[in-house]
Amino acid sequence: MKRANSYCDRISRREALRLGGSGLIGGLSLPGLLQMQAEAATPKPAKAQSCIFLFLQGGPSTIDMWDLKPDAPAEVRGPFKPIRTNVPGILVGEHCVESARVAHLYSILRSHSHNDNGHNTGYHYTLTGVRADFADGANSRVPNNVLYPSIGSVVARELGPRSPVPVYVNMPHPMTSGGPGFYGAEYGPFVIESDPVQPDFEVKDLRLVQGVSAGRFDRRKRALAGLGPEKGSPRVPGRASTMSTYYDKAYDLITSSDAQKAFDLRSEPEKVRETYGYTSLGQCALLARRLVQSGCRFVGIDHGSWDTHYSNFLSLEKDLIPHADRAFAALVKDLHERGLLDSTLVVMMGEMGRTPRINKDAGRDHWSLTQSVLFAGGGIRPGQVIGETDRECAYPVSEAVGVEDLLRTIFHQLGVDTTRTYYTQLGRPVPIVNGGELIKGLI
Numbered sequence: 001m002k003r004a005n006s007y008c009d010r011i012s013r014r015e016a017l018r019l020g021g022s023g024l025i026g027g028l029s030l031p032g033l034l035q036m037q038a039e040a041a042t043p044k045p046a047k048a049q050s051c052i053f054l055f056l057q058g059g060p061s062t063i064d065m066w067d068l069k070p071d072a073p074a075e076v077r078g079p080f081k082p083i084r085t086n087v088p089g090i091l092v093g094e095h096c097v098e099s100a101r102v103a104h105l106y107s108i109l110r111s112h113s114h115n116d117n118g119h120n121t122g123y124h125y126t127l128t129g130v131r132a133d134f135a136d137g138a139n140s141r142v143p144n145n146v147l148y149p150s151i152g153s154v155v156a157r158e159l160g161p162r163s164p165v166p167v168y169v170n171m172p173h174p175m176t177s178g179g180p181g182f183y184g185a186e187y188g189p190f191v192i193e194s195d196p197v198q199p200d201f202e203v204k205d206l207r208l209v210q211g212v213s214a215g216r217f218d219r220r221k222r223a224l225a226g227l228g229p230e231k232g233s234p235r236v237p238g239r240a241s242t243m244s245t246y247y248d249k250a251y252d253l254i255t256s257s258d259a260q261k262a263f264d265l266r267s268e269p270e271k272v273r274e275t276y277g278y279t280s281l282g283q284c285a286l287l288a289r290r291l292v293q294s295g296c297r298f299v300g301i302d303h304g305s306w307d308t309h310y311s312n313f314l315s316l317e318k319d320l321i322p323h324a325d326r327a328f329a330a331l332v333k334d335l336h337e338r339g340l341l342d343s344t345l346v347v348m349m350g351e352m353g354r355t356p357r358i359n360k361d362a363g364r365d366h367w368s369l370t371q372s373v374l375f376a377g378g379g380i381r382p383g384q385v386i387g388e389t390d391r392e393c394a395y396p397v398s399e400a401v402g403v404e405d406l407l408r409t410i411f412h413q414l415g416v417d418t419t420r421t422y423y424t425q426l427g428r429p430v431p432i433v434n435g436g437e438l439i440k441g442l443i
Contacts, residue, residue, distance in 0.1 A: 046415025047345075047379025047443070049162065050292035051155065052299045052331065054285065054348040055126075055175065056324060058119065058306030059371075061354040061364055063393040064316055065093045066372035067110045069356075076356050076392050079313055087383045095321040098329035099374075104383045105332045105341065106376035107442060111387025111396035112349070114403050117366040119307065122351035124177040127151055129407045129433055147424065149181035151407060152298040154432055156180075156187040158416045163295025164256035166190035171284050175300045182424045189300065196265055196283035203263045262294035263287070272334070277326040285327040289334055292344050297414075306350055309363040324348070332376040345378025345413050356392040369395055373406065378413045379443060386441050404436025412438055 063069060068082040068091065082091040085103035092100050092108075099106075116122045121132035128148040149157070152175075156168040170178055171192040180187040194201055261267070265287055276282040281303045288299040303324070308315050328348050335341040353371035354364030370389050376382065388398045411418050411433060421431040 047342075047413045048377065049343045049414075050297055050299075051345045051347065051378065051410060051414060052285070052288045052292060052301070053151070054281070054301050054324075054328065054331075054346070055123075055303065056306045056320075056348065056350040057123065057176070057302055057304045058308070058350060059122075059352040059354055059366060059368075060306050060320075060324070060350045061308060061312060061316060062110070062370055062372040063354065063356060063364075064313070065096055065321060066108050066374070067370075067389055067393050068093055069391060069393050072356075072392050075358050078358060080316075090383075090385055093321070095317055096325045098325045102329050102333050105336055106328075106346070106374050106382055107380060107384045107386060109373040109375065109386045109401060109439065109442065110370075110389055111398050111401050112371045112373045112406065113369050113396050113400040115368060117352060117368050119351060119366075120176060122368060124148075125403055126349070126351050126406075127175065127177045128181070129404055129436075146179075147181050148430065149183045149187065150175070150178045150300075151410065152178060152189055152300050153180040153183050153187040154411070155298040155414060155416065157183055158411075158420075158432070159297050159414065161295070162297065164259045165262050165291055165294045165296045166259075167297045169288075169291055169296055169299045171287065171299070171301055172196065172280060173302060175302045178300055178302075182430070183422075192263075192287075195280050196287050197278055197280045201265065201283075258294060262290050262296075265290070275334070276330040277323060279323040279327065281323045282327040282330070285331045286334075289331060289338075289340070293338070293340060308354065309359070309365055310361045312354070312358070312363040314362075328374065335377060341377035342379065343377075345380070345410065346376040347373065347410065349373040353393075356394045367394075373401075375442060380413065381442060384441070386439065399440070401439055402436065404433055405439055406436075408433045408436040409439045409442060413443065 063076070064078055064080050068080065069077050070082055071077075081094045083094045083097070083100055084090075085092055085100040087103040090103050090108070092103070114122075114125065116125050116131065118132070124130070124132045127150040129151075130148045152168040152170070159167070161167045166189075168187070168189045169192065170189040172195040173193055174189065174191045178189055180189075192203055194203070265273075265283065268286060268290070273283070273286060276286040281301065284301045284303075288296075288301060291299050305315075306320060308320075328346075332341060332346055335344050335346070349371065352366055352368035355367040356370075357364075359365055370393055387396060387401060389395065390397050408418050416432065418433045419431075421429050423429055
């Protein structure tokens, strides 16, 4: 597996000045060097304006969904059969029927690989690009999002808002390790802590508290503002500043008709809601489409129960695959038909895959060394398979694609400057991506 080398191909500003002054650049003048660095640091034009990130928490079984091995021994291949897609030569699992019909709209990366087999630690690594070993002290293996910002928070900070709709949204609950880290509350997700599939679904933060009129609400807002720092004064870090940020976000949402409309899932035609499926993942995906259509930059959807140590095949066939298959296919097709797919990057993955060999409980265990990731829209090349695994789907036989490569590619498509480094209050450097390369063949 490819491993990132921190700053191995870049020269720090201090080092550039030292080398330029001593004539060790091989004849390149200091102005020329600085010009090259400035050009390299200039963000490339964005292919995508938004990203919808479908996270199948627990670890979806690659070998039963996107990378079947029909010639492997029975204890490896399992009972599922491959089926053709609408792209000649691309096969998927027999229960991925809806996705097979729209394979021309997405690509399958089969060689994603890393070596963190833990749920929480793998989730942390995937969303932050930082291994949990370094998150909370040596060898603690405890993810700590107090320090490291998630992918959604990076997007929120680097790209900013496009509309009154929140820049970064999580649903149907906070994503594990999806927080802003040292960036602060301003770049944290707006969390929809209710499930869109429920009949009584509503985003409670979009309406006034019962019994509080608009006039009374406005008076409360002005009174609260009078207790804060003077206009233009910098906010002092701490709980008061954090709460002030939350209040500001809440005011913007409550008073925005555009935000109200974006979250109004009931305004969708019944036929559209049925197409996505009346499941948690299906209705979250539909709401995500509405949000990016209204200007949201990053929507993170957490869908759990993919940790299939027991009854893997029954769980996949009856519950898990049908929900993910229908939701993903409906989302990419809907975005395509509305002319939004080119400007919206859709990614579906988990924190790991499952073991090639079936265990004694008819399940598959943790296996992070091979996993498939689906990409659609946002300027990626669709209708292809990238990467290859061995005959048992145990290891990549093509070049492995790591977490850093994945994050760098997503940021690149969104126009985020991946060369940028921020510093914590203690002066610790935290680069947006620590290493990695763009995924070859995907863009």
